[in-house]
Amino acid sequence: MAEYGEHESSEDPLHVLRHSTAHLLAAAVTELYPDARYGIGPPVQDGFYYDFAFSKPVSESDLPAIESRMRRLAQEDRPFAQETMTREQALAEFRRRGQDYKIELIKDKVEGDEVSVYRTGDFLDLCRGPHVKSTRDLKAFKLLRVAGAYWRGDEKQPQLTRIYGTAWSTQRELEEHLKFLEEAEKRDHKKLGKELKLFTVDERVGPGLPLWLPAGATVRRELERFIVDEELARGYLHVRTPDVARLDLYRQSGHAQLYGENMYPPMRFEDGEELELRPVNCPHHIVVFQSELRSYRDLPMRIAEIGNNWRYERSGTLIGLNRVRAFALNDAHIFCTPDQLMDEVKAAIDLALYFSDVLGIDEFSYRLSARDDVKDKWLGTEEQWERAQAALIEALESMGQTYELGVGEAAFYGPKIDFQVKDAHRREFTNSTVQVDFQLPERFALEYVAEDGTRQRPVMVHRGAAGSMERLFSYLIERYVGAFPTWLHPVQVVVVPITDAQHDYARVIAERLRKLKLRVEVDDRPERMQRKIRDAQARKVPYMTIAGAREAEAGRVNVRDRAGAQTDEGLDEFAERVALEVAERRR
Ligand SMILES: [Zn+2]
Ligand SMILES: [Zn+2]
Known part of the structure; x- marks a missing residue:
């Protein structure tokens, strides 16, 4: 105003x-x-x-x-x-x-x-x-x-x-409101990321280029395993493609012309080579699709990758892990026939909902991003845009979901559904997205052999189901205030021997838990027990087991969870209980 x-x-x-x-x-x-x-x-x-x-x-x-x-x-x-x-x-x-x-x-x-x-x-x-x-x-x-x-x-x-x-x-x-700000400050992922040693940003590396520390990298590995395993189970084909490509590839896709302001300047070499850090994965996945002649029997073909993307954001807009200059996107491109489009859009929404459910992303809204009337900003015909938009609306409505409309916020090649999530400061950001695209298939002359032997053009769906690893992690840090579900937590159990005499038994406990692939630490520092308990609590470790002479004698463990509940259990019983909680990815 x-x-x-x-x-x-x-x-x-x-x-x-x-x-x-x-x-x-x-x-x-x-x-x-x-x-x-x-x-x-x-x-x-x-x-x-x-x-x-x-x-x-x-x-x-x-x-x-x-x-x-x-x-x-x-x-x-x-x-x-x-x-x-x-x-x-x-x-x-x-x-x-x-x-x-x-x-x-x-x-x-x-x-x-x-x-x-x-x-x-x-x-x-x-x-x-x-x-x-x-x-x-x-x-x-x-x-x-x-x-x-x-x-x-x-x-x-x-x-x-x-x-x-x-x-x-x-x-x-x-x-x-001031109370809310104070609470948001406590949850702030930049602050918790430092306290819990999850990630760091260093001037020597540069702003917007976070470094994942061991604890953070452990969480990320768990997230990636979860995401990739679920996608493989749902018929995605995971690939690996390089972070750079010839600039011509992005000229062909249109990114160099229409997305250039977000891209890094190209690297130009004396022999005439022009290489570009990729801002998106789409052209690479298109090349994978084109690596052999495809038939209708190959479709839908869902090519997926946790791919690194490089986008130059202005330094004033960078926020911790939430807004960065390089990120790994849980990305996929689905090549399908026009008849398969609706089911693929629905399946992509369903996958995003499943990820949200398991990860605890319980507050989000849908935003349907359409184009506006500005000329030369969008590729393709009016009719293609209308078909694409109708497919997205129908998919949302058939799943009983409501949405907000964002005019002028589409991708340059087509409309999209964004899943909007809010961080601890109530800043809204896009976590997942589903986009229908008739343009890139044209620009790359994609085709498949139809049942009648003719060559046909597939439709493309771009989708990011869990968003970027960076944004997802920043959200989860704030969502759980660092107290991640056991399956995600960097350290699942800390074993605390009461005196030096229990060091051997503490190692027995750790070995038993590690056999079940649990992440365990033995705190054998020469510190008082109360101090060790406080330190484990500060790190929000899900379980602590206190190993005293009595427990060693009986082969039992005295367990405290991070909520403060205490139990006395057999070692095997405890190990299997935690392993099951992890396997089921309970929240
Ligand atoms: Zn005024
Ligand atoms: Zn894409």
Whole structure:
């Protein structure tokens, strides 16, 4: 809303309130820092931000002073007064105030000769509104944090200081939200990833290129085994294809032309070779399909791979494991006849649902991404798009699923169904996707020999059932707050000998459990038992067995689970119980 050309105008009272609070923030900032220049200040989910250029750095420690000035201005009951100026008047007014970002916005965004501005006391902003009546209506807000942001999101432009805040209608709502933020902070996968030694990001390797540490890599191996085994059982053929290919391959697929901004620049060699890090796996799987002449008896052919993809995301958008520059996608491409399309789409949705069920992804929604009317953004004919879209809608409806429509969010080759999941901060992201494609089969002249001996063109379905390993892991870390189900946990049992005299028995226990392929550690550090128990609890290890003289004598184990329950069991009984829990992948 509000800012010229930058945001949709909205009458939603909470948006109006939040955007008005952004004005209040800018008013307070310009009083405290008279030479600060202000950029834009829209409402965002749960709050607002405003971007500033300060002459000296402003950090989070400055926020309390800014916030108290905001409160003072709020109490002064200043009205939000709209004025209409001519273009020249507005330019002169903002020039007088040294606000060159506003001048740029007037020049670029305002059409015609009338400019709408809002005055709050001395503070003047270029804005179309609407706002609350008076600063007095702003009662429940808090400034949260400071971040860097490029002017108009462009890395070639100056970096500004973005101040984020939250605003609500009542104090109670504000308090509830702050409590939620505190809880989300505890679940944050970046924080837990560090504490539990799951992954690390290092400047020397580069932002957005996480390194999986042993504990995290163990979880990933379990996830990949689970995914690949299930896909093999459902008739997928798993392949391995290289991370790079000739740039021409992506010219043929259209990615170089229509997806180029996400791709790494090509590697050019003296002999004329041009290689490209792959942003997607589709062209490779197409080449696999074309490695021999296919017949209708081969279809549907489901080619799958946990394939590494490389996409250059801007550094400001990178988030832990959730948004990265290289990721491994649980990807597959299904080549089928038009008659098989519906069943394949349904089967792909069913597989995604199965993965979600086992992994505990219990809150998600469907988004049907269609194309818009922008020219040259989409490949193929109107009719092909309609057929593809109809197939997706029919599949969802026949499975009794509801969906939201996202116009203009399709892939360039066809519409798609995305499974939207929310992280601990309620940020929505796509975890799985099913896309129907009539275009790449054309561009690569795919064919199969039909029953009547003629050559026919197959349809392609692109699908990612469990998403990327990185995103999936970030979700699971937050979902379980690090307390992964036993089958996934990096260490399933920690054996704690009470004294040195039980070290041998502790090793007997560990060997017995390892025979059943369980992941076991013996904690034989010279530490007190209570300390060892606390450490295992901090790592959220599902089971601890305490081995004392009595247990050694009787061949039994004293077991504590991470919820605090204690049992006394025979060693074999315990080993088999845990092995069964793992085999059944119980949550
Ligand atoms: Zn405004
Ligand atoms: Zn694909």
